[in-house]
Amino acid sequence: MTDLTDIRAIALRHAGRQNAALPRLHVYRFDSPTDATALIYEPVACLVVQGRKRTLIGDDMLEYGEGECMVVAAEVAAMGQVCDALPEAPYLSLNLVLDPAVISTILLDMDGLVEPTIRSGFGISKAGPTLLEAWRRFAGLLDRPDEIRVMASHLEHELMFRLLMGPQGALLRQIAGCSSRLTHIRRAMAFIRRCYSQHLSIEAMAEVAGMSVSVFHRRFKSVTGVSPLQYQKHIRLHEARRLLVTENAEAATVGYAVGYQSASQFSREYKRLFGAPPRRDADSLQTLVEPGP
Numbered sequence: 001m002t003d004l005t006d007i008r009a010i011a012l013r014h015a016g017r018q019n020a021a022l023p024r025l026h027v028y029r030f031d032s033p034t035d036a037t038a039l040i041y042e043p044v045a046c047l048v049v050q051g052r053k054r055t056l057i058g059d060d061m062l063e064y065g066e067g068e069c070m071v072v073a074a075e076v077a078a079m080g081q082v083c084d085a086l087p088e089a090p091y092l093s094l095n096l097v098l099d100p101a102v103i104s105t106i107l108l109d110m111d112g113l114v115e116p117t118i119r120s121g122f123g124i125s126k127a128g129p130t131l132l133e134a135w136r137r138f139a140g141l142l143d144r145p146d147e148i149r150v151m152a153s154h155l156e157h158e159l160m161f162r163l164l165m166g167p168q169g170a171l172l173r174q175i176a177g178c179s180s181r182l183t184h185i186r187r188a189m190a191f192i193r194r195c196y197s198q199h200l201s202i203e204a205m206a207e208v209a210g211m212s213v214s215v216f217h218r219r220f221k222s223v224t225g226v227s228p229l230q231y232q233k234h235i236r237l238h239e240a241r242r243l244l245v246t247e248n249a250e251a252a253t254v255g256y257a258v259g260y261q262s263a264s265q266f267s268r269e270y271k272r273l274f275g276a277p278p279r280r281d282a283d284s285l286q287t288l289v290e291p292g293p
Contacts (some may be wrong), residue, residue, distance in 0.1 A: 004049055004067055007136050011092040012051045014142045023147040024097035031090045036081040038273050040238055041072045042159065043098040043175055045163060047127060047135050051091030052084030057122060058225020062076050064124045069131065071168040073098075073175050074121035074186050075193070076224045077234035093138055096159070103176035106161055121182065121223035125167035134159040184209045185223045188216070192228065196235040199257035202228060240266070244282035251278035 015029030036056070052065035056079040062071055065084065085091035127135070138155040141148050164172050176183035187210040192200065205228050206216035220228050236258040243254045255266030255278070270278045 004132065007047070007094070007132065007139060007230070008049050008092060010136070010139045010142060011094060012090075014072070015090075015092060018146070019142055019145065021145060022152060023243045024099065025139070025142075026095040026097075027139075028093045028095065028192060029090050030082045031087045032082075033087050034082040034085075035275070036079045038234070038238070039078055039080050040234070041076050041122075043074060043100075044070075044072050044096060045096045045133075045159075046070045046072075047094045049092040049094060050089060051082065051093075051157075051233075053091065053093070054081045054083045055079065059227055060120070060122075062122070062124055067127055067132070068121065068124055069127045069166075069168070070124045071098075071120045071162070071163065071171050073171045073182060073284065074223050075189055076121055077226060077231060077238075094135060096138075098172070098175060099156075100176050102156060102160055103164070103172055106157060106164060107173065107176055110164065120225070121185075123168045123171050123227075131159075131162045131166060134162040147198070181219060182223060182288075184211065185216075185220055188220065188228070189224070189231065190231050193235055196232055197257065197274075199259075200228075200232060205280055233269065234273070236260070237270055240270065240278065241274065241282065241285075244278055245285050 011027050011029070015027045018026065030051070036054075047069050048065055048067070050066055052063065055064075055070075056060045057076055062070070063083075082091045136153070138152075138159045141152055141155065160172070163169065174180045188205050191208045192205065202213055202217065205220075206213045209216050209220075211219065217228065220231070226232055226234070240254045240258045243249055243257065244251065249257075250269075251267060252263040255263050255270075258266075260266035260269075267277055270281070274281045276284065
């Protein structure tokens with residue numbers, strides 16, 4: 001029976017170091033609690049190895065900790081905060097960005113599964129012994145890089161199979177189904193991300209999803225935790241933040257570039273999401289990424 005001891009040791013050895021041969025596997029470590037940070041989740045499976053995290057998605061506050069697995073099935077906007085971490089007992093997690101093709105391949109051999117009713121695009125459950133063992137075997141490849149080319153695909157399939165057989169299996173099946181209701185919502189989400197700076201009507205979004213306006217609005221919010229227009233606003237503001245940091249542009253110029261018609265409204269909504277006015281927030285981020293003297 002696998003506990004978290006071996007997985008914790010692997011995470012401590014490899015936290016913060018990206019292995020190019022396993023580009024979708026990320027190991028995170030934080031030595032102290034963090035402020036709440038705005039982010040956009042990719043479809044991902046996350047195992048908390050040590051510590052505790054709090055995530056706000058729409059109106060849903062989720063807390064999950066050691067030995068719990070979170071699955072996010074769509075590109076949702078969230079506020080994330082590490083709330084339990086110490087230098088001697090850091091927060092540690094394994095995050096695997098999900099590949100729908102891998103899940104689809106496994107589902108071909110799993111007959112008789114009925115498409116579940118769509119409820120939300122995220123879920124948390126306790127990881128049982130077989131799932132922990134699959135996580136350990138897959139993450140253990142970081143210690144044996146010469147085995148990755150041969151074994152990574154097999155061990156990722158094992159991990160996905162265990163997740164599919166667990167409490168979040170229905171959520172994962174929605175990711176893979178090309179005709180699933182979640183896929184239709186994700187199609188609309190991709191449309192919003194492509195056209196975030198434009199004025200998008202709810203009717204246009206619903207048409208992309210192939211749903212009536214009322215059904216689309218209800219299902220979109222159940223998946224993402226926010227309304228379609230709120231989602232577009234989050235995408236705009238995240239892109240604005242990227243432009244402010246990478247291009248060092250003026251805040252007003254960036255606000256107009258991402259679709260705002262009012263500089264004051266842009267500054268107000270930016271501060272509400274990120275906690276500081278645009279330029280001050282961007283300057284503080286640049287001091288974190290720029291090398292010191």
